[in-house]
Amino acid sequence: METKNKNALIGxxxxxxxxxxxxxxxxxxxxxxxxxxNITSKWDVHIESITAGTPVGTATSKSATVGxxxxxxxxxxxxxxxxxxxxxxxxxxxxxxxxxxLSAITFEQTESNAIAYSYAGIQQNxxxxxxxxxxxxxxxKYNDTVTSQPTDADKTSTLDMQLxxxxxxx
Amino acid sequence: MKNxxxxxxxxxxxxxxxxxxLAPANLPLxxxxxxxxxxxxxxxxxxxxxxxSSLRIKDENNKTQSLLIVMIIYIILYFLLGLIFGxxxxxxxxxLLNILTNVWSFGGIIFFQEFIRASMVKLESKKTINFVIIxxxxxxxxxxxxxxGDHFVDVKETFIYSVTILIPLVVSNGVLTYLSYIGGARxxxxxxxxxxxxxxxxxxxxxxxxxxxxVIGITLPLGxxxxxxxxxxxxxxxxxxxxxxxxxxxxxxxxxxxxxxxAGFVIGLFKYQPVAVLSGSMSPTFDRGDAVVVKKxxxxxxxxxxKGDVIQFTSGSKFVVHRIVKIDNDGNGNRxxxxxxxxNNAVDANVVGYDQVAGEVAFIVKYIxxxxxxxxxxxx
Numbered sequence: 024m025e026t027k028n029k030n031a032l033i034g035x036x037x038x039x040x041x042x043x044x045x046x047x048x049x050x051x052x053x054x055x056x057x058x059x060x061n062i063t064s065k066w067d068v069h070i071e072s073i074t075a076g077t078p079v080g081t082a083t084s085k086s087a088t089v090g091x092x093x094x095x096x097x098x099x100x101x102x103x104x105x106x107x108x109x110x111x112x113x114x115x116x117x118x119x120x121x122x123x124x125l126s127a128i129t130f131e132q133t134e135s136n137a138i139a140y141s142y143a144g145i146q147q148n149x150x151x152x153x154x155x156x157x158x159x160x161x162x163x164k165y166n167d168t169v170t171s172q173p174t175d176a177d178k179t180s181t182l183d184m185q186l187x188x189x190x191x192x193x
Numbered sequence: 194m195k196n197x198x199x200x201x202x203x204x205x206x207x208x209x210x211x212x213x214x215l216a217p218a219n220l221p222l223x224x225x226x227x228x229x230x231x232x233x234x235x236x237x238x239x240x241x242x243x244x245x246s247s248l249r250i251k252d253e254n255n256k257t258q259s260l261l262i263v264m265i266i267y268i269i270l271y272f273l274l275g276l277i278f279g280x281x282x283x284x285x286x287x288x289l290l291n292i293l294t295n296v297w298s299f300g301g302i303i304f305f306q307e308f309i310r311a312s313m314v315k316l317e318s319k320k321t322i323n324f325v326i327i328x329x330x331x332x333x334x335x336x337x338x339x340x341x342g343d344h345f346v347d348v349k350e351t352f353i354y355s356v357t358i359l360i361p362l363v364v365s366n367g368v369l370t371y372l373s374y375i376g377g378a379r380x381x382x383x384x385x386x387x388x389x390x391x392x393x394x395x396x397x398x399x400x401x402x403x404x405x406x407x408v409i410g411i412t413l414p415l416g417x418x419x420x421x422x423x424x425x426x427x428x429x430x431x432x433x434x435x436x437x438x439x440x441x442x443x444x445x446x447x448x449x450x451x452x453x454x455x456a457g458f459v460i461g462l463f464k465y466q467p468v469a470v471l472s473g474s475m476s477p478t479f480d481r482g483d484a485v486v487v488k489k490x491x492x493x494x495x496x497x498x499x500k501g502d503v504i505q506f507t508s509g510s511k512f513v514v515h516r517i518v519k520i521d522n523d524g525n526g527n528r529x530x531x532x533x534x535x536x537n538n539a540v541d542a543n544v545v546g547y548d549q550v551a552g553e554v555a556f557i558v559k560y561i562x563x564x565x566x567x568x569x570x571x572x573x
Contacts, residue, residue: 029258036265043272047397057400060281063392065299067340068284091402118340120216120224123284154219154339190286190295 361410474534
């Protein structure tokens, strides 16, 4: 191919990139955007471990698994009687070389009238320095205010947690 | 040779210092000042040692244009993948000053590193051992040693880390060194800027899983190598028309198309997806180690399911492939399926809801599921 033709091809391809950029800007709200990426070449914030604590009452931990994106986790707990609770300790590590800020922490729980969760030791906008580790707790509890016998569906709670970290601005 | 030995030693000192002292210390301004400064110093040494050597580079502009074409096509395809897999926001700051700092911290060192690589190539352009040492040193220099051990906790993590990071890094460093041989520092700089900078500049990135990341990480450098090698051979070597044809990238188009289609098939982009059989519960219809090709079903097709069909459905976090032995009603007017493995004595404990059904087995391929069986055996 001649030099001129190649220049024309480069120009054409750049025009496509430009059209894509304009398209993105115009349709940004309609694109399917799922949270914040955490696996890139220089960025590495991840859940290092989750450990279940000593149960209160007859609570048992069925599973606590870290998702493939390493920043989400699913807790499955069996709670039998009001007052039962279980606390998980979650350890998050910043293995990259840039400071990370927690931009969001979200919980999604399967519907249950009797089971409530809470977390402590972490909040939005907490900064995790490069190389640093932080721990926080997630507690799943059977409301002791519930007096009626719960249905079977109420006894097991599945909780999905998602952490989003972004670069802390200098 | 002596000059290159000095450069090898300097790079090795950098790698050790970086891996064991500087990176674990998480010093302030490491990315912005300390790391680039070290590369500038090595760059100065490389310049001093190689100032009397030279490498004859032919047809540089044509090679540059050809590489630009490949890299722009890569960028277009990369972002188009987002339309299939969805997008994610980049974690990097979108503040202009921070973007510039990131571009300096991670793009700036590319210039210094590639100048050093080109100097090493210039100093010893005939020996294969020099090529190998350059590839090894630059692979180590670009590997992150923070949490290095964490990637090898089990077989699965080791596998994913190897195919997404380690192998692509070695392959791309091989190709970058080759580019340095045929075009000096300019070609590898262009390649790396296109690969590295988008995640710092563009606010959204395609949300690719590790499998697609691995396929791209290995096919991109290979594609660049094949095309640039063709351009190089065509102009520089005195080959006959027939010999040149051997290097033509057109020869490789079917191979790359095959890789793309196979990758798409395996990850389930198409209506049909292969699934390895990990248990013997459906014997003798199909056995452990076989693979079944599952046809994904639409709602209309799910309504057509009948007793005797073999379906794939979700059970907890796993997929199960069993036969429908009875179709029932859940009391709310929804169809539910009672399933059983052909080899099992009893029906499955849980009924399969309409939404749990993923697909229907279209056909069976004997034995090709064994690699998955071995791999999952090692993982668990």
